[in-house]
Amino acid sequence: MxxxxxxxxxxxxxxxxxxxxxxxxxxxxxxxxxxxxxxxxxxxxxxxxxxxxxxxxxxxxxxxxxxxxxxxxxxxxxxxxxxxxxxxxxxxxxxxxxxxxxxxxxxxxxxxxxxxxxxxxxxxxxxxxxxxxxxxxxxxxxxxxxxxxxxxxxxxxxxxxxxxxxxxxxxxxxxxxxxxxxSDIEAGNFLCTHWPQAPFPHHLMVKGYDGDTPLGLMDRQVNEAGEKRLLTSAEALHHALCVRLGLVLPDATVQAVWDRITTLENAP
CATH class of the missing domain: 3.30.2140.20 (Arylamine N-acetyltransferase fold)
Structure with a gap:
């Protein structure tokens, strides 16, 4: 390239x-x-x-x-x-x-x-x-x-x-x-972000490493080296994403992610 x-x-x-x-x-x-x-x-x-x-x-x-x-x-x-x-x-x-x-x-x-x-x-x-x-x-x-x-x-x-x-x-x-x-890639990307059957618009999915420790998130659930727990606040989500996994995210973005998680959990 x-x-x-x-x-x-x-x-x-x-x-x-x-x-x-x-x-x-x-x-x-x-x-x-x-x-x-x-x-x-x-x-x-x-x-x-x-x-x-x-x-x-x-x-x-x-x-x-x-x-x-x-x-x-x-x-x-x-x-x-x-x-x-x-x-x-x-x-x-x-x-x-x-x-x-x-x-x-x-x-x-x-x-x-x-x-x-x-x-x-x-x-x-x-x-x-x-x-x-x-x-x-x-x-x-x-x-x-x-x-x-x-x-x-x-x-x-x-x-x-x-x-x-x-x-x-x-x-x-x-x-x-x-x-x-x-064009195939652009079409697949569009499908993943707009298709109701795609998982990405409906679930937060994150996987990375904190040093040698694998760390995954599915919505508010954290899977750390096989042990699972639930996040209870936007601050805890920020710590997992930005401190543990090293992502650079504005506070407003983390809050928006947390708000969407809780909205989907509370949906009828």
Whole structure:
């Protein structure tokens, strides 16, 4: 990407430039997931975030925000290309354990290194693998934060990513090799912010790290390393978002998020 501020990106991640290797890709993906929280604050407040390179760079690198998949993986793609990686985009259908997915509303990346394709994804949130996974089918693969496996689905023609836990497999999303244009991404972004069946306008969803501790929010519920509790005030929400996860948010934005959470909870 011409004009991408790689130094600013690496500064946000707290790392030096990485080599164009599988190890370099893994270091970059892990650092972005750990340092730039997944968050859907804009869609939750009825705002369609910009998903172009300049808009994403301004929001995440200049204004200290996070973002959801269309923003996170746009930033990740731009950084990878600036470093010299061979990267393409794919759209996925989120499954959340279901046999099939819905609309194509998740953006991911495929990175080719020395003839091997890797699933590279810094924008799924939740149980996303911290490191990229080689596109090897039916072979369990270990990431720092869990065990995963990719399987072909003959009914949909998709490769499906599963999280493995205690012998059970939970389908995360499925994707194919269809070309993805900027218009596809803009349409998916619009769908995620306006479609009544999309989760983002109805729920605050945040996932990040406080140091090495994973921290997630679903509305007012905090999940910290597997222990759950409820936030009881806008001040507590501010502490979780801005102090623990490091997001830069005006007080008015945090209050607006809290007000929307309580309004939806009290809706008939």
């Amino acid at each position: 011409s004009g991408f501020d790689l130094d600013l990106y690496l500064d946000r991640l707290g790392i030096d430039p990485v080599p164009v290797t599988a190890q370099g890709l893994a270091r970059l993906q892990s650092a972005q997931i750990r340092r730039i929280p997944f968050e859907d604050i804009d869609p939750f407040l009825g705002i369609a975030p910009g998903v172009g390179s300049e808009q994403v760079t301004d929001k995440i690198l200049h204004r200290g925000r996070g973002g959801y998949c269309f923003e996170q993986n746009r930033l990740f793609q731009d950084a990878l290309q600036a470093l010299g990686f061979d990267v393409t985009r794919r759209l996925a259908r989120v499954r959340k354990g279901a046999a099939q997915g819905g609309a194509r509303t998740h953006l991911l990346l495929i990175c080719r290194i020395e003839g091997t394709d890797y699933l590279a994804d810094a924008g799924f949130g939740g149980p996303t693998p911290l490191e990229p996974l080689p596109l090897r089918m039916d072979t369990p693969q270990e990431a720092t934060n869990g065990s995963y496996i990719l399987r072909d689905d003959p009914e949909t023609g998709e490769r499906v990513l599963f999280l493995r836990n205690l012998g059970e497999e939970f389908a995360l999303y499925g994707f194919d090799d269809a070309h993805v244009s900027d």
